[in-house]
Amino acid sequence: MSTHLGGTSRLTYSLATVPAPLATDRPAHIDVVVSNSGTEAVLCKQILLVLPTGDLAQDLVPAGHRVVATVEPSDQWTTDEIESGVLLTLPQDEMAAFAPGGTPVTVRPATGESVSLTTHGLLLRLKDFKANALAGTALLRIRETVSVDNGKTWETHQVTLPLAKYPPAEALTADVVGDLVLREADVDDNPDSAPVTLLTPGQKAVLTWTAPSDATCYVYYGDGERSEPLSGRDKWRFPVTGLTRDTQFQVRVTLQRSGETITHHLSTAVAVAEPVFPQLTVTKITAGGRKGKNEAPLLTIDGAVEVEKDSHFRGSLGVAQESHFYGTVYGGDGTLTVGDALVAKKSVSAEAGVTVTGSLAVTEKALVGSTNFDGMNTGDLWIKGKLSADRADLTTVLGTPQKLADAFDGRERSAPSNGLLLLWVRTVGHHATRTIYVDVHNGQEYETVAAATIDYGNAPDVKGSSATVPLRKGQKYTIWQEGSGGGTTDAYFFPLLSG
Template identity: 30%
Template sequence: MTDAPRADQATLLTYALTTVPNPLTTSPPDVKPGNEDENSYADIDLVISNSGSTPVRCSKIAIVLPVGTLAQDLALTGEGISAYVEPDSGWTVVDVQSDVLLAVPTAETAVFPAAGAEGSSKVRFSLAPQSGESEVTVDGLYLTLRRIMVSDKAGVARIGIEEWATQEGPIPGTPSTTTLDVAKFPFRSGADPAPGIGRALVALTSQGGPPATRVAANAPVRLEWHHLRGDSHELYMDGSRVTDAGIAGGSKYDVPADTVRRDTAFALKTVTPTPDGGFVVRWDHLTVCVTDQTLDALTVSGAFQANGSLTTGSAGETKFNHPVSVLNAKKLTATGELRVDGNASVGGTVGITGKLTADGDVQVNKTFKTGTAGESVFYHNVTVYTPAKLIVGKDMQVNGSVTGTLKVTGAVNAGGDITRGGKGVLAHYDTISMSNTEKGGYLYAPVMDYDGDRGYIFRWKPGGPVSNGYWKIERNRTTAEAAPDLPSAEDTPAATEPPAGG
């Protein structure tokens, strides 16, 4: 940094200054609203000391800044400038107020108007010792003027110095003056481009909050970056550019809630023009991790392990192109419908609390058991292949017909008639009428008896049954099998009519 030279030798004290930044660059013309930090701001550091061999007594020093829109003006406005002095124990300086700068010693006041809309004006800073006078010997003064909005025209601005001091005798009423030159150079965007060096993009949980290194799904995220004059920014996420008007010339963007549903990568593109008419492109990248991610699709090439519950949504379906094993004596429970379009092979127990629907075959290699409640309903044929059996351990209710041979080792309890070939099957205690198949006529028991122990059985030739021609069937054995020595009806030859009374 280079100190500005002193303009003349009128003052008794020596003055030098430097600027931050150095050299100064002008503010760009026609700054548009919404573009952050586009104006150029500067700080001035001024040091004052006695370079001679004779002590100097000083009562006040004034610093005069040229304010306006001309090339010889330093600042666009006097507003917002802050002044500090060291040592502050013996000297005073008054900070800038709105439109007016008051810089006074302890005993007097000076008024410094801000720059007007047209032409140039002055902003004055007065420094005075708190006791009214002070001798400046070895120790010096240090004055800082901060947040000066630099003029938008290149040129040399002269800072005025007014000094009330003497080496001997009383302090004069008229100050000695000098000037310090400050050069302002044109603004050149990207004058020192550094491709690849970005703008320090960072993600925060909120404004002023901690870094958003890991957030919950759908939580809001705040992005901030460093914006320099001339920068134009573009922000990308989820494969597309974020269309927000404040990003191009800004330094922040608030990602709305319900946006970051999974690990999300952000990319900030910064384009800066160069003095030769070109441009420099810089990129910043960061990724925000999400704890409970929501994914549109997930493909796992290796093993997939879920240590907690695995819950799917109500829409869509879960497909497996490989076997699914349920280990450690756990259950595969279906509270809704379980649909099997192909073959279902079950080697163990299947517990289903809802409905089991199979559009294909259901194959059971072992025992198939139902619970005690409810019923099993079949709307199609149930076939039991030989040598297997359909064993009914309790009552069997058949509402339709039984085709083929039915072998029952226990009792058959029929609440209605049992038919064979459309005709009823006789059962224990049934009452029947019997007619002769050859001669016709129904058998009946007449009133007269043959003797005291026996009675007659006659055939009623006219035709229909008579009142004493009904007979009751009684089962006289405890087994359903016929006696071994009893021939069946088909094996008994037809006999001639027995003799009467034989």
């Protein structure tokens, strides 16, 4: 709103307010423009501006509130609030001259042609305050101290400027577009009063803005997403859910006025904690997490990691993707587990023991204690030094033999480890015939795999005999005998590669 008043003052004062008109209990901004619209030059010593202060309808500024005032041109004028609601504006050089409006000033430039110039007036800005809560008309009083005879005599004039305050519902009915804010939503999807700048995963929010009810609005956000056209609303709201990363919102507001289309663009943004990125290209990531075993910060990845071979990258450059690791790689709980086959293109070194629970296959040559492959064929095992086996560290091939008690009673037994079962029978007298047998379970049934026999008294005489059976750990077997006559029978179990 602009008010142009002259009255008995030598200078002319115009007002512009935001909003226009002023709304009660809302932020306000007032511009006062001072100029000389007369035909005489005016010198100004000071301008005193009085704002009605209080909580009544005829007041403008609530009691106790301070007004921030600025003046332009600032290099020629100063301004100060000498008491609540009273502003004093002074020229820097004790007085200021206002040239009469429309009076040309002739300057002769080098070309000899005339140029018409107009001098500027004074702009006083009043901001950072809000109108009081009651609707009414406040009178802004301005008192000027001026001279029209080049400072010989000074005059004081006062002018009064009315300022109307309306309730917000009536004052803010103009085409106000703006105030785009993202607010946290309650359980009923209603917006909270405070704006939100950081959303947690799954948190709901509501986008709100101000626009006339006859506007048409579109909301753009995310990866090219757009709302349906929104129109015919007194309150402009757009629910927001399921954001997975930082998101920029833009609202396009379209108005039809006097046959023309007016378009406004509003924008805001929100950050999302723990964002999700389907694809991310980075040059470098610096770890800043908890300290590792070497006191270096760790980068923690919650979940599995797959390093993918990019077919486009391979096709354009002719090489496969590579992954480089520097330093030491640790496994969880002290163990690094590789789920698939591991192929090492170069040497593999172990500074501690190596345990193989399955098969260890060497497709070329295996050297132990040597680096000379000369004279070796594929599949050869070369051990330079001693080879020993022990239960713990391979110091002997055969362990301590164990004599089996009551070995020939026919009961089922189980091999305690991989090993050899040795049976021995011999005669102690004449006319003795006896045979001892070993039956081994093959997974389905028992079958006889070995036997030892003595026959003394019938030529040719057999005074002693033995049998050896290899057994796997846990394999079931039985020992039994038949025949008569004196004799001695013994059974021993020799563990292999175990003490």
